[in-house]
Amino acid sequence: MKLYNKHLYWFFLLSAIVAISQAQTKKSVAKRDSLLTIYTICEDIEQAKASYGLSLYYKDVDMDTSLQYAETAKKLSLLHRDYGLYARSLKRLGVIYMYSEDADLAHNYFKRAKRIANDEKDYFLIADIQSDIGLLYQRGSDYKESLSNLMEAYYFFKDKEPSVEKHKSLNRLGILYSKLDKNNRSVDIFTEALDVAICLGEKDREITSYINLAVIQTQSKNFESAIILYKKILDKNLDDNLTYQNQKRTCYNNLAFNYYKIKQYDSSLIYAKKSLNIKPDKLFDSRVAQTYRTLGNVYLDIGDYKKAASNLNRALSIAEEYNIKTAIIDAYKDLYRYHKKTENYKDALAYYEKFTSLESKLLDNSFSEQISKIESSKVIEQKDVAYASLSKEKAEDKKEFESDIGRIIWIMSIILIIILITVVFYIYRNRLYLAEKQKQISIMKLFALRSQMNPHFIFNTINGVQNSILKSDKFNAYNYLSKFSQSIRLILDNSNDSFIRLQKELDLIKVYVDLEKIRFRNKLDFTLKVDPIIEEQNPYVPAMILQPIVENSIIHGISNKPEGGHVSLIIMASNDNLKVIIEDNGIGRKEAQKIKMSKPKGFIGITSINTKQRIEILAKLGYKDARYYFEDLFDENDEAKGTRSILILPLKNMYDKNN
Template identity: 30%
Template sequence: MFLRRTITLLILQLFLMVGATAQDSLRVFGLLDSIRGLRDDTAKVNAYLAKSRTVYRYFDKGGRENPFLQEALALSVRLNYPKGRAEAYNDLGTSRRNKSQYILATEYHEKALKAAIESKDQRLIATSYNNVGVDYRRREMLEKAFDNHFEALKIAEKINETRSLTVAINSIGNIYLSDAKYEAAIREFTRALELEQQGNNNLGVAINLGNLGYAYEGLNQLDRAIDYYERSLAVNQQLNNHTGMAICYTCLGTAYQKKGNYAAAMVYLQKALEANEQVEDKVHLAENYISIGRLLNNEGKLPEARKYIQQALDLGHQWTFNYILQEGYNAMADNYKRAGDFAKSFDNTQLSLQYKDSILEERTSTEFAQMKALHEVHRKDNQIKELQQDQEINQLRIRRNLALVIALAGFLFMLIVGGFFYIRHRNLQANRQTLQLELRSLRSQMNPHFIFNSLNSIHRYIWSNNQEEASEYLTKFSKLMRMILDNSQHTFIPLNKELDSLRLYLDLEALRCSHMFDYHIFVDDEINEEEVLIPPMIIQPYVENAIWHGLVHRKEKGRLDIEVTLNGRILEVTVTDNGIGRKLAMEIREKKDKLHNSMGMKVTEGRIALIRKINNTKDANVEITDLHGPEGEATGTKVRIVLPAEFLF
């Protein structure tokens, strides 16, 4: 009856396990099918990668390839998406490393590194270098491990990526620790500890405190090592991390054993035993039994020591821990040797050596299996490349045919558009020529207007001054006329020529007005006066207006400022006077001559309007602003002339 109930319960448990597995399979492959239905793009690759990281345990437990990663990798190759390839290869390599398949892990992680470099993603490059470094460290190839972690360190420092930086520093510390360079290891672990504390990563803090304990123990500074182990233990207790607690208890037991304090060592090893019983990985529990057994051997408590060592051997046989069996039989051999039973000591030594050989054979077999798997990886990569090439050839054929159709349609379209634009361009050219003729006509009006005003000024000057000053005035006037007639032959002239003629004009007006005003011309240092072009006689009418309607009516000496600046492709000329202002000037003008109009300013405004039309721009206008003092009194006028900049080269 009891046997029947037991069999029934076992069958029920089996059905439940099978049912749960079937449900997991349906859920996982349902997720896979849902992603396969998406459009092929980088978002689909990222979806494969994200789901892979949530279900990887399912495939690891079953010992099967992760189809999410395989699909992500194949699609990344088809899309030429190096970042996706790097992420997939990194995850594949980490999966292999977790199974202690370090050769395969290195192969995948080096592929990830190449793809990451191609993607130019600095964070991903640093992560990949760290992964390769860890693989080489596990393979005890410390020089290569150091080189890769150092590259990751440089990149992480450059981009200020804390996670990669911490991993690199911690790994370099472990390399120094493995090479017995304890001082260098302490330096790196201390730096890593500071970074983990700044990032509030308590697990990282616990690990680096423990690493510092290992380094100080290597230097035989046992008190300092014990201090760091205790600090690491306190953090692990806060995290309720049983694995970390067990490791710290074991380290404390070992340190106290080295100090010769066997009682304290036993207390900590027993605590490690309690913590290890709550950890799934039983290899730590087996190692704990061996540590207690060896401590009891040293204390001479040989029968009690055998019990602990035997428990380690039982776990080794149950879970096929060859390393535990080797160490366990070696500890048992030492126990019997101390007891004087040399025959049993010899038998246990032989068993330890057998398992040592078994470990070497297993390692060789594992490496051979990894090499076979590596060959399979290369074969799959070649298949993916061949598939990609076939797809590219088909796409090229489709593109060629499509290009022919598009070229023919494009040719017809270009004929139509070209004809339209040719007709439009011809009309625009005709309009432009008309506008330029109008502009030339207006410019030609400036010459007689200015000459009339200047001759009128000479007439007044001769009647009011002596002959020598009149002769000097005529000499400067003739020079000015020559410059104006020469400049008027061109649509645009260099800025320095326009300013030279303006200075000569201002000198003449200053002479005629008995130096009733001073003037100053400022040109921005960034302007090359010989390369920047300006329409001739565009500033003079506003200067003339400022003198004769503003400055000459002042009782005190006036001032005229002309400023030329360049903002990008906009030339700005500002004419500022401290005259009587437009309102008072208008009143004076109305009293003297109600019919007089400013011919020069009207013509110039017309010229600027035509420039605006020809260049099809709003950046050509004139702004006139009345200036006022703190009590509202008129203090002058400011004229801002804005023109599109033209350049000689």
């Protein structure tokens, strides 16, 4: 109570000072008009500065307008390369989105602002951004991260002159301590904040400090003392701007809660309704949940269960909408109490399990120890030193240690170079190892896809034999089996190789085409043309890469034409590539697709898919120019007259089987 009397003394002492609010409002409007004039007539960096100033002015009037000016300040400051202002504009946008409950976007802006401020060596701004990030984590109920960031800001501002940034940082840290039930520490921090506010002479910041101290009175169960403080605040002539209206609404809301705790329900209802009558700015909608909680609990105690349920569910809905975990826990507790009192024990148990589960996730048993570690951490002190410039008191020792520092820097540089060389060598060796492993994996995949074609080819051939036997065509069946044995021999000869000579691939194609000619009863015409240079070089190609494409042209292009057709295979050199053209005068891809769709759903064509996958793997192995694509052919009447398939394989490294 001694500490409380001290605060009350200061409060009465300041009552006369804050009576000048109207004059301050006029001064604020004049400043806005001045900024608008500069913003309108200037087209240089002054316009960007005016836009930033207008964003700060409208934060207490209209957040949408504040957002627009902040966006403009960001663009103009970047255009004119004023990176200090650019960092502040990014920070301003982060603050706006933080109160808009868009935590991800806010964190992104804060992160960018901190990076730019660090480049500009603006340590004051860095500390202010740390304070904002601490508040962002606090709103998301991540108290450990919040405390870490706010402590960094606290140590930086500790020995600095009073400033708005210092006051904000202290208030946020005090609120966090109050949420962690460290009320004594919270009172100390709020007292520091009050002293800063008094030095600044800013009425709204003084009121904020008194509200925070009143909150501590509530948490300490000094409800009557808290009520006195809130009423003294409301006795002041608060302006109609956004900041004061939110402060007034906070006072009404907290008065309703304190009256509820001392069971003066009529007064509690009056102040709760007054709080709801002040329309909140959209950035502060989430705080209305507390007012509905108080109303729900009052109605529950006086036995109006219908209104109690309505208000408590409304509070939960708002808390869940803005994902405020502490508010969600409080709402679960209230609904647990409601269902227990109305003897709905099933729902009561459900809400009990919900709030205990969420509460255990939010604060584990070791968190108090973590707080102490964060507060006393040497890391924070080191970061604090990194923020500040070298103090003047240490200048006398500079000369004495210059030679030692130079020697240490030289030794550290050598060590750093050795470490860097070692790291670079390790990374290089590791990348070579991973590249070799990736190459081996790709070759295995290529081999697996190539192996997939063997049973596919054999299956289609056996179907041909079966067809001839069913038609009692013994001669063709005999020829078919003879050619089939040749094809099996060719496949087995190359079964262990992912790459084979082009001539071996062509031998397999010739045998395959002879098989298809027997099946189509010589209605299939096939021509093969190989560039003499390519024929002489006889390069390596992926095994069974050409046969599936020729098969595709025959099966889907020619087989569906009663009169048969023609397929040509042309192999030529094109720059450093091997160009393969397979052309047919079949029914065309569009008509072939229709026929394919009419087949049973179990039918899956693997030829084109297999070839495309193998080409993709070849590209990963270093054959960047490897491609496989189609061209549709049309006659003068724009009717389909066939398909051209084109395969590009690089000649580079294709003469070495190991490559």
